[in-house]
Amino acid sequence: MTILKVITGLILLLLLISAWFYFSAEEPVPVRLVSVSKGPVDLTVSNTRAGTIKACNRSHLSLPTGGQIAELFVNEGDHVKKDQVLIRLWNKDHQARFEEAIARVEAAKLTVIESCRMASLNKREHKRLTGLAAKKLVSVERLDAAETKETISAASCKKAQASKDSAIAGMKLQQAMIEKTELIAPFSGVIAEINGEVGEYITPSPSGVATPPAIDLIGEGCLYVQAPVDEVDASSIQPGMLVHVTLDAFRGERFEGKVSRIAPYVKELEKQARTVDIDVNLVDKEHYQKMLIGYSADVDVVIEQQKNTLRLPTETIIDGNKVLVYQASNKQLVLTEFTPGLSNWRYTEIKAGLTDTEQVLISLDVEGAVDGALVTIDDD
Numbered sequence: 001m002t003i004l005k006v007i008t009g010l011i012l013l014l015l016l017i018s019a020w021f022y023f024s025a026e027e028p029v030p031v032r033l034v035s036v037s038k039g040p041v042d043l044t045v046s047n048t049r050a051g052t053i054k055a056c057n058r059s060h061l062s063l064p065t066g067g068q069i070a071e072l073f074v075n076e077g078d079h080v081k082k083d084q085v086l087i088r089l090w091n092k093d094h095q096a097r098f099e100e101a102i103a104r105v106e107a108a109k110l111t112v113i114e115s116c117r118m119a120s121l122n123k124r125e126h127k128r129l130t131g132l133a134a135k136k137l138v139s140v141e142r143l144d145a146a147e148t149k150e151t152i153s154a155a156s157c158k159k160a161q162a163s164k165d166s167a168i169a170g171m172k173l174q175q176a177m178i179e180k181t182e183l184i185a186p187f188s189g190v191i192a193e194i195n196g197e198v199g200e201y202i203t204p205s206p207s208g209v210a211t212p213p214a215i216d217l218i219g220e221g222c223l224y225v226q227a228p229v230d231e232v233d234a235s236s237i238q239p240g241m242l243v244h245v246t247l248d249a250f251r252g253e254r255f256e257g258k259v260s261r262i263a264p265y266v267k268e269l270e271k272q273a274r275t276v277d278i279d280v281n282l283v284d285k286e287h288y289q290k291m292l293i294g295y296s297a298d299v300d301v302v303i304e305q306q307k308n309t310l311r312l313p314t315e316t317i318i319d320g321n322k323v324l325v326y327q328a329s330n331k332q333l334v335l336t337e338f339t340p341g342l343s344n345w346r347y348t349e350i351k352a353g354l355t356d357t358e359q360v361l362i363s364l365d366v367e368g369a370v371d372g373a374l375v376t377i378d379d380d
Helices: 001-025 092-134 140-179 285-290
Strands: 030-031 034-035 036-046 051-055 059-060 067-072 083-091 182-183 189-194 215-219 225-231 244-247 255-263 275-282 296-313 324-329 332-337 339-343 345-353 359-361 375-377
Touching: 036 339, 036 345, 059 375, 092 140, 092 182, 140 182, 225 255, 225 296, 244 275, 244 345, 275 285, 296 339
Parallel strands: 030 375
Antiparallel strands: 034 359, 036 296, 051 225, 051 296, 059 215, 067 083, 083 182, 189 215, 225 275, 244 255, 244 296, 255 275, 296 345, 324 332, 324 359, 339 345
């Protein structure tokens, strides 16, 4: 009976010890890992605020004179050619003056013909009488009268020429007045906005007072990105540098561009850092068709690049030079230092301390995922 009690006690003790070990054992922490890999790493400069897709040619067109819109030849969204008439104001008064000026030019031309032919005739007559006077066949008085007549008719010819030139200038003036009543496309493009309808009056903008343009014309076939960068970073940017462009409208896509212009001055905006605008031309023009003017864009100017180097996602790094490496032998995380190289918001170069056979923790915000923690790999 005593032996039975002893055996029972031992069994209960073993069960208690097993239960203690079972409930006190460390639970593995599920984590996600990423492998050290090879690829390009860029040292980049990014915009401080969102950039904007812009057209190389864009004009807010207005008429130089006021008047009533008589004809509106386009609608918003229309594609137009260079020198195409977009708007015409009522200009019948100018048309009448132009027709009158044309008639004056024609009359002046006829006067030139009449006067100059008479001058030519008088010149020949004077020449003939001069020959006869040399033979004493005509009087001096007649010769003198012929000379005077030639001089007067020659002056009349020149006067007629001057009158014709004045009439032509007047005609050009009336033609210019008509052209001031027409809004002409300075380049080919698409109509973005129209402010005005047939029958409405257009009033020129007074000096210093901004008014909406009659037509907003956007040129086609040339786009660029304008973006602000911090004044500290601007000094490291040079024209021709490679730029990675991303747009909110095309998430997951990256477009290549090159720096085409760096503004020669610094912008100082209230409650904002001082910035310098840069212009970036997109390399592949095939992308123009799907991009709209005004899209927001971000730029990463490549200052320096390593094309095939060991790298890690920057989000995995602790304090700039440490990562939690997964040890498959004991399924634990080990805090490991490494020597970083080039770095951007996506990747950081590894110069020493890690190899491409290692995996590191990618989710630093996981509770319990610390140095020495027992983990299990979450493949989801």
